[in-house]
Amino acid sequence: MNTLRVALDGPAGAGKSTVAKRVAAALGVAYVDTGAMYRAITWKALQREIPLHDEAALTDLANSIRIDFKPRPEGQAVFVDGVEVTDAIRTLEVTNNVSAVSAVAGVRIAMVNLQRDIASRTGVLMDGRDIGTVVLPNADVKIWLTASVEARANRRYQELLGKGVQCDLQQIQDDIQRRDEYDASREHSPMVKAEDAVVVDTTGMSVDEVIAKIQSICTSAQAQKS
Ligand code: CDP
Ligand code: CDP
Secondary structure, eight states, X not given: OOOOEEEEEOSTTSSHHHHHHHHHHHHTOEEEEHHHHHHHHHHHHXXXXXXXXXXXXXXXXXXXXXXXXXXXXXXXXXEETTEEOTTGGGSHHHHHHHHHHHTOHHHHHHHHHHHHHHHXXXXXXXXXXXXXXXXXXXXXXXXXXXXXXHHHHHHHHHHHHHTTOOOOHHHHHHHHHHHHHHHHHOSSSOOOOOTTOEEEEOTTOOHHHHHHHHHHHHHHHHHHHO
16 A cells, blocks of 8 residues: 555646546556535535534534445545535535634534545545645645646636536636635635645646656656655
8 A cells, every 4th residue: 555645736627536536557556536625514404504704613524424425436436424516516505615614613623634634544635725734734745836826717618618618718817817716815724835836837738747747756756765
């Protein structure tokens, strides 16, 4: 079993989950999509009509929720308390509310504990915003994956067009920028590059080029570890 622990952080649309899945599979470590965990709590809070300013209720929810990941050939399926929410957590409603929910200290404490627990049992590649700074400060590899906001917005736009969804490129860019600013300026574990993270700017790079680059960083770290 590979015990390597990789922290992959960066802003929205940088390509974290796209590359993380494939690199984790190649390395033989578990892939943990921490954004999906915050999205799962947001989905459940919206379902239960919990006011998103009610920090105590959101914290109780985060402490009682059960989130499971199940690998599927087309990607990772996500379950909340036994209900599949893989698509439900990607709606615009969840996307527009997730930053507010994930800014709540009690929610973060509950999720960080779960994430550390997973990493204590297996090698992992974890993607998120605070993995290298808070969740796994001693990770073997820390990568800050980024790209220009225009490139990131265009990727989301292409992704939606590919699914037949009509959308506005400028609106997508504005939404991404607003969410990044919110995530970077919150009080508890803001999105920030860890001092010792390697920066990979993927503007103008293909998915395969990014995967090759990240895999080579991880393979070198693994060689040093063993
Ligand atoms: O895929 P996308 O970049 O749109 O977002 P995500 O990775 O699914 O994360 C959704 C949201 O969860 C982010 O905008 C953050 O507000 C929050 N998040 C966080 O606070 N900490 C993490 N480790 C991961 C996500
Ligand atoms: O997880 P994160 O929000 O960082 O990004 P994502 O959900 O993986 O979305 C990135 C999108 O950009 C996907 O549609 C990828 O196919 C595309 N893309 C990429 O990830 N990397 C590139 N170098 C080029 C495009």
